[in-house]
Amino acid sequence: MTDKKHIKSCILHKILISAYSLDINFTFQTLTAVNSSRPIFHLLPNAHLDPVWLWDWREGLNEGLATVQSVLNLMDEFPQLTFIRGESAIYEHVEKTSPALFRRIARQVEEGRWDIVGGTHIQPDSNLASTETLCRQFEYGLDYFRSRFGTHPTVAWQADSFGHTPGWPNILHAFGMTDFTFTRPQRGQFPLDTPAFWWKGSHGNRLLCYRQHWPWYCSERANLPEILDLTQKESSGFGFRNIGILMGLGNHGGGPSRRHILEVEKWREQHPEIEVRYSTLHGFFRALHSEIDDHPESDVPTVNGDLGYCLRGCYSSVQKFKTLYRQAESAVTEAECTAALVEQAFDVPARPLEEAWKAVLFNAFHDILPGSSIERAVEEQSAWMGLALHHAQEARFAALNELASRIDTSVAAPALPDHPTAVPMLVWNSQPHPFHGLVEIETSVDYRPIYSYENRADEVPLSVHDSRGRNLPLQSISTEHTSMPHLPWRKRVLVPLTIPPWGWHVVRFAWDELSSPSLPGGSPALTGRAGSTGITNGDWTIHHAEDSLRIERNGLNFWNTGRDISLQVVEDPWGSWGGMNEEVDSYQLDKVRETWRLTASEVIETGPLRAKLWTRWEGKNSWITLTFSLEQDSPVVKVDARLLWNERSARLKLVLPCSGDMEFDVPGATIHRASAGQLPSGRWVRRGTGGGAAGFASTALSDIDFSSDELRITLARATRYANDVPTGPEEFPWQPAVDCGELKFAFSLFSSDIAPDSAASALLHPPVAQMVHAHQGDLSSLGSLGQMKPEGVRVLSLQKLPTGEVFARIQNRNDHTCHATVEVSGGAGNASNLLPQEIRTIAIVPTAAIHRPREAAATAVSAA
Template identity: 45%
Template sequence: MEGELTIILHFLFSPISKSVLRANNPRITCTSRKAALFRTNFMKPSPTLHLIGNSHLDPVWLWDWREGLTEGISTCQTILRLMDEFPEMTYIRGESAIYAHVEKFAPGVFRAIREQIDAGRWEVVGGGFLQPDTNLPATEVLARHFTKGLRYCIQKLGTRPRVAWAADSFGHSAGYPEILAAAGFEYFAFSRPSARDLTLPGNGAAFWWEAASGKRILCWRLPVGWYGSERDDMMRRLDESFAFAQRHGLRDVAVFYGLGNHGGGPCRSQLFDVRRWAERTPEARVVHSGLGRFFERLAGERNNVGSGGGEGRWPVFRGELNFCMRGCYASASRFKAAYRRTESRLLAAERMATAAAILTKAGADATGSALADAWESVLFNTFHDILPGSAIERAMDEQTDWLGVAAHRAREVELEALHQLGARIDTQVPTPDDGMPTAVPVLLFNPQPHAFTGQVEIEACIDYRPVFRYQGRADEVPLQVTTAEGEPLPFQEVETEGAFLPGLPWRKRVVVPVTIPEMGWRVLHFGWNEAAWLAAPLPPEKQARCEGVTNDGVRSIANAFYRIDARLGGGPGALQITHRGSGTGHPVFGADGLGVVCFEDRWGSWGGHEGEPEANDISDDPRHWLLTRIEVIERGPLRAVLWVEFTSPLNPASRLSLCLRLAAGEERVQVHGRLFWAERGRRLKLVLPFFGGDSADFEVPGGAITRGSCGEVPGGRWVRTGSSMHGGWVLAADSFYNYDIKDGALRATVVRSTRYAQNRSSTPAEQPWRPYQDAGDHRFALALAPWLPVAEADALAGRLEAPSIVWMSPAHPGDLPSSGCIARLSAPLRLLALKRAEDDIKNGIIIRIQNVSANCVAGELTCLDQMVALGPLAPWEIATWRMDGLGAGTLHVVRMDVAEIEVAPAVPAASELLEELAGVFSSVVQTIA
């Protein structure tokens, strides 16, 4: 017994495995289970309660950004005073935006913060610019939060946060661990969704969150209370946390406390209560701690059966940490649409400017500094009470103003890049006959890393003054579109954007089919030419066309792939799209066709703020809108357009017009929608009863996820139904964020009318003076195509969000040809960023990509005809590289993290080395024996 007890104790405290002990002493009969029982029954450790003082601060919510950021100074001053009074107190604070505001306007406070960081009492956590929503922004935008935030923390605060922290964000996408891993994080603490909204494995608090790439993040969901605490809540919070630790056999539990939401943090009464509770509960160990120290302890906890570290003990969770506050997926739809357009334009402008700088050897350093303010605007507006639409009206108006600054700056940078690029390209046009104007050189630029094949619209003045000789017969002006080499291209004249002097030609607009290289350019010539040489027409079967009006009033357009029929009235099948890809064809949306349905939605900004289940599925009081007007406004041969208008049966002022476009040779339907919304307490959905089952794949930040019917859910740039084997469809949208699946139909929310910053349900008759969100005009664009792989679905969405740029260039000679490619990526890689390096040294270029397939692939980038091998990427992995000397013959490529710090080569973990050494020692002993 004495020998066995010795071995048990040795096993408990030694890192060497029992196989080594047996090899050293064959009489050992100890098992790991006996050791675990001894530890549990006789050596059960007292739980350690890690006090995590914090003060969550919403920079915008029930107040505006000026009040929110300024409160950051007041809160930090309060914390510093308390630290002087309570030497045991520690504190965590994230959000580089708040630190930067303190640094700028209260430098003395900032210096004191640095002293407490150096002393180990003030821990910098989170690592982001702010705490964004993590279901709605683009993947790259969430990554850029950490680029900006981590670099600020390293440079200005002298520390790099290891723990990501989301106090109040409303759920987290399935791809978020990919983003965290790419930013170098090991740990993640969060509070939403709570146990009420999402059941997690094990004790519901500690778990490994595994990304699709296999990378894991150790997580802690707050099991007791919320991220803050009321002044009189401390004793109860400690009691409940201690009970939770005992109930689940935990050695370490994080206890978050402090006044929050409008700043605040720990207060004196709470700190005195901590002292009193520790005195009355000697069996517990209470320490003022930080998230880094807590997670180190959590990661080191051993299995209940006595083997393996924290990774062995804690369960693994795969998927999304959702759902909660589901109304936020659709609140403030107008702001969301403006945000998406700005986000897309900024990413495209940055990519384009960097590509132009690479091509022209101009250096990329100016690009980043020019867009710094624009990026700050976009990042700030992803905050989890701004983009979700749960802030007050005045604050949302000001954020819209701020967003406009970013949109305009992106356009400026785009124009600068066009001039920079265009100056090198030969854009000369032929000299016209006497008395005739010259053609207009049109520079097309494709900002995507894959070739564009499709139609572009060109509108330009065909002379400096209106062409009076064709007054009254504007359609007879002979136009021509050619390549730079003079080859005529087919085109179709369409209406100009303006309706000024319609019978007197001046500006003309045409649709032209083109191919533009990957992240490249092409030059065309467009103008009035009395001797125009036209391209051969398309064969009739390949044309887009109007198929006439039937006796029962059905109007139709068609191309080689689709037929679209519309008839006046309501009921099933009023708007029907038929796919001709399988012989006679079948209706894409079944017999019901595409529907426009309005539902009652009286919930507040967050939807069900307290998790009310009836708020999760908005399906009450459906009212089908009536199709009241139809016109065929373009009749081919290159493009046919059917315009339809739906009207609300409850309020004729509410109406939705759709322009459905079919292009010759394209197997997709493009839809441009315009809604005038005059409803209160209701929600409008497009109902799309696809053939393809009762589940769909949703693009989400950092990845994609398959969901069934589970109520209102967040979705990104595309949704995919069915499969490649059994047929299916992809719907791409430029501004939708909210979907659900019901009765075999995919339903996309267009808009919901709720009151600003209201947490309860209400009827329009209650407080009618309080405004509703989103009354008025809304616009959106959709694209529908047969089932596509993820990379191609991304490309479909990219064409909506960042279409090819059409620019009327000055005519001049140049040393670059009329068409060319700057950079291309091998499939199936998604380009997240092409940008200048943040450090401005040597004009380094940063490229960030994601493997959007289920297989490991070798990443390759071809830039200026130079192939760059980027290395292998696991499925869905996000990776960043820095390139120096691109195009100079001395290319240097280094793997970086999102913070643009070089990634060190992987080394085995200490536990792996110990296990390997133990195995070697055991083998040696057995050999000697």
Template identity: 30%
Template sequence: MSRPRHTTGAPLSNAPAGAQPRDLPAAPRPHATPDRTIHMIGNSHIDPVWLWPWQEGYQEARATFWSAIHRMDEYPDFVFTCDQMVLLSWVEESDPELFARITERVAEGRWVNVGGWWVEPDCNMPMGESFARQGLYGQRYLVSRFGKPATVGMNADPFGHSASLPTVLRGQGMDSYLFLRPGPHESELDDTLFRWRAPDGSEVLGYRIPFEYCSPPGSVDGQVDKALGTLDRSLGDVMVLYGVGNHGGGPTIANIESIHRYDRMGSFGRLRMSSPREYLDGVHARGPEFREGLTVWTDDLQHHAPGCYSAHSGIKAWQRRAQYALLSAERWAAVTAVHDGTPYPREDLERAWKQVLFNQFHDVLPGSAIEHAYDDARDQLGEAVAIAKRLITRAHNTIARQVDVPLEEGSQPVLVFNPHPWPVSTDVELHYGSHPGAVHVVDDEGRVVVSQPTQSRATTNQTGRGALVLRADVPPLGYRLYRVRMAAEPAAPEWSEGAPGGLTVSGTVPGTVLENDLVRVELDPATGWITSYLDKRTGLDVMRGVDGAPHTQVCDDPTDTWGHRVVSYAWAGDTMATARIVVRETGPLRARVRVEREWGASTMIEELLLDHDSAVLRVDVTLDWREPAHLLKLRFPTALTDPRATYQIPYAELERPVDGAEEPGQGWVDLTGTLDGRPAGLTVVMTNKHGYDVSPGDQPSIGVTAVRSPVYAWHDPRLLDGDDVYAYQDMGIQRFSYELVVHGGDRHAADPGRRAALLGSPVRAMLESFHPGTLPRTGSFASDQAGPVAITALKGTEDATAGPGGADLVVRAVETRGAAAVARLELPVVGRTVEAEFGPYQLRTFVVPADPEAPVREVDLVERPLTESADGADGAEGPGRPAGVRTAAVAPDVPAAGGDVPDADAQRASAGLTPTQGSHPDATGRPVPAEAASEDDPA
């Protein structure tokens, strides 16, 4: 009778399968073992939201982390890598015992925190400031709980990565970046390990995760096999990630046992349970020659799932609104903290920002989660906006009660607040108490400003709400007093900001020609779209001869939610039929023409607005979409030749090919070429939309994916079953706006980044009462001079200070045009100015104490003092005093509470303005227009 093999007493020979004793020695390996170390990175990618709601992800984080702790108890060499700080925060608040165990293992070095961000966000669509806040809150969380930040960036699962991310990573203290997509089959980048350089020159080591970031629960041999088949094997030592993921789980006993087994067998090389930091330290140890020999990548990391740029219009709009609202709330809260001693609301802002950051997760913001996940996203982002509105309203009222508003019978005072640190000139829609007769508007000095009636949102006589639109010129991050006088306008008004003239609406079909002294815009009566856009200043017509080109393209779209394997959505499609063209408004300030279109069960209304003194055409869109599995492109054809396309990306801009590819973008896309041998171009400034193409041909065009309506969370290659019932995205009404900016070849002339910010975050008009005050009737708190360097954030310090309101100012600015510049950042709220040198697209952050004796110091994106780095990558001379920074005292534009009220002209002069110049001019020579938020929508 034969005995079982394990009882023979003979030495055990390793085999790829079958039961084997645990804890066998790792050596000696066979001499034929490949000479490389494979760093096995144990992790569990957890999607807190995807095919499940966040409440399920909350529980799964706790279960997965307990599993990792148990594996550490069982295997002394096991190392676990964790990213997404929100998961740790959930465990901290729900299971203190588990969190204490994690803390012990972090100190031991076996629980390794990487990434440093609150979640793994979509890495294309959030604003630059959102990426800054991912690390601000993520890294500060790690330091506060574990005493050390992450040094390795990690976004394993997002569907593409903006070219400017190395700027953010270096600013947050991370020198490297792990990602999976795009794979080698989706990009011209072949390398596994490379140097990734941002437009500003910041650089990190990039590592493309081979094959997958997670593995099945059994043996890891398949994972390692496939990883070795996709990575650059000339590297020698490499990283391979393993562990059950997506819905959590983490490394299993079978995973770990198989690593030990294949290490003993020498099947793939030396298998070592490791961390990303250990591997990357080994890369640095190879010396500068090795690093210098790596490929330098200076572009985005694209493309994967381009449908995500447009899937679920709602989440894109909610996110954009919340980001703008919080940036405004921070600014006003910081102003009243240092000016009035109001406690800086750190906790409120942190709670709101974390809701925003969480919902930038790469299966929420891209639109790829289940339908019910968006109920939670809407509510969470609504909470963030509600917090922002409360803070804005409180700050505005704190300021307003101090403004001197003398009594004037028969008038209604109005304060207009500008949230942007540059002067703006904007059309403000104002609702006020009804008055049966004519009204007009005057500014803070009693001069008549251009205004006209508009339709009120209230259609009942009982509430008595009148409505008008007025031209407001408001200083940087400041306010200005206006009055609605309940009387007809004087017969010969002394216009305060440029007399209107030359604005007409005409055409064989009324409303098909809009004209002022600067431009003439002609519409085709049949299509309702532009056939000519003549710039009278240059004689150029960038849309000349595009009569036959479609503006709307409706396509049957069978692609899945993500748009897997999609290269372009720039397909020929049906045009929406024009139902009617209606003139809605004519007056001295602006003209408004309504174009109504329909296709199938859907309708689209575009209201074209042209001001009397602007070359820019604004379009407000209301889309009622009822077409499952279809898409709508809005197309803007031109007559340009030799076109080049430039897109706004977070903290920078990037030129991309004119090839029709679906690309992600922020607030604007530009097409510049030649017309009649002269430079010319068209910029489309857009709210809430992120999917673009720039297509070649006889009529090169910019395309915007206005809507796609796939099935929720449908992942190709699964085919839809005709017997099932599905929910389709974007059924119903949505609204967005865009502007068309024609130019003579210089896209920066109209400053599209500032236009996009103003279009997305309008000024706020607030009805006020009569009262004495110590503040002037117009004032400014901060200004970046509307130059090439733009202030992106003005906030209070994350750490409390002894100053007013418990906060010093944090001011962050970025160079926006790709050329070195010297910036003068004026901060009259604290009576100081900062002059600093900026390289192309350089991002810098300063702490400006309210105490005039305390020095201004430069900090990183986590608000830590800059220190000179080994390779000088931070560009700092030493702690707190980097190169090219000068500070000085300036006379404040706004006095401290209780101070003297300076003359209004002196106020404008100190801000570099004259009594008749209140803003940064666009290409027309007049200031940037936008519409104000209503008094009850301050965000």
């Protein structure tokens, strides 16, 4: 079996790092150093297991059973043997499928020979998942290990993940981790004089890290003596007596073999000058800490930054899965917050989201989310993410219906006989800060087509009344369907609304023969630019000029280079991981196959509140439509993209002509980068400084590269599935190209007038409009279930546990220390001295000052 781990490598780039901290206290106990001058080789038997890669999840999980059984049998045969195992998902499968094996594991844990490490649910990719997903990996994993084994592992274990986010050391400290071992990036890309080093966060917290001198976490069947010989040769220069050596077959499970054990015994006899012992990661790090306590600080190097980019093709492989993952990840987090708020306010049970969260966590695995698995596995994992998305939608739907049942959603009797009443629409803001902007609302304004307006559907008089009965400005827009265009029935409108933080606004939408909507104030969205097709809102202007698309802000070209955006197909013959040896050509992709032409454009929506410009760009084999939206007085340009991708050995890049400093959102931090080549990005990226900065946010996981005057975003990548061999476009035509077909996603462009986090949240978490039935209620049509102060602090998650406790995880995204407060119905939580980029989990405790009777609880912190 080909072992991908023997040909992968990664490159380190120094970048800015930001820190996390949670309210978790942990005390580390050192052991007394051994009084001996002999080097100590700590053998660390392990069996890294990819639950999904060249096989599906069923085979992967059951291989976990086979590996566990094999290791336990060897431990019975060889009482000196130890073993390390992380990932609670594997343990859960063993517990459910083979209770007898699980009991054997528990006995070895009690004896101290089986070492539970890592603390995560699965070994995730740490560059592509969200901050909250990475935090939740530890929350789920550590809770499982405490409940089953009464243990809290303190050594993090990432055998094979493709580099680590700059926020990673701070997350580890936040969950009580003191130490970290990994195998990539390797020495060739990240040279150190010693395998042990401190990895320092930006708030003074640090981890003791160990990357063994041998490249991999696994050994072949016959090369263990070679590993021991090489370790002996090189360890004299390490400066430490305690040396860690990972051993055991890996990838598809396996672990130590009988041959390994016998060869270790033979090597030990031949080298009495070396103390060779079977160890655990916790035991090894205890010894290493004890030894370091006796060394000058200068003997241990310190790393300030992240541990690199690795196998960079993974940042854009299988974009269709990455987009679905981001959608489900956002939906589950949002649904959990909504459900927790409603449950806290009304003391009603919420729909459980454990299975949805487990889907998010499992699919963050470093061969699933990066897109390096076989096609069949990708399809099955996509179905799994669809389940998570549906569970999230169910939970939010139930929570909003529960909320609506307490609210006054009544409507007035129709003024005309045999006329339908207005339809109440509950508009929900899932964010802890107020929403001010446009909301789309669609419903059937009658139960049958309105025949009196046949062939003049645009003339149906409509009205939307807000919570105070005021007639709102509106703009009638196209419905989602195109059937029966001559007969009006369902109608869709755009209205400006203000919604309180974590709050609702009930509006009434009607076919209304007796009312006329009010006219909006502010800057109108207009069309009709002389000599071209374009739209403007008085601030932004977008128009098709000759063969390019011009984007202007305040009458000037928005891009500081003076050029226009373009779309390029770039040659990319590399496999799923990119260059397996980090060849420069694999991450600096500059050979342009073709530049697409802007072939058509048309204004498809115009009115006083919003205008849309549809554009079509074509290449030889593929095309994309980009629909640009400008809203009244908005600092953001939203773009809906629909790509028909039919390429091989290539990637499509959106080229934004801008220059200046590069700032990236990454899991748990914002960082400045100057490195060339393909780089991972989170929700947004921004280039330039001051008023000239240009930002890009996306609903998909983004792969970014840049030159001195361009920012380039990969929109799709046509490699092969689970492929590590450079392959030309004409080779092996029977091998399917990844992402072939239609891809849909959205992105936004923004200026320095809006915080990047706000631009990303507006794209990922817009208000939700849900039709509800009309009835009287105790709560007003406008209200709030909570809020966060101050601005610039993000709520990563809000949970209500089965025990009744409520917790909020927050992050300070300001550039200054602040005091943060989270208020929900009947309770509040505070975080004092919250440092920039710091993350904390705070408890929401009952607060008499905002307590209200149950029926009025939701208005306790109302913005009505």
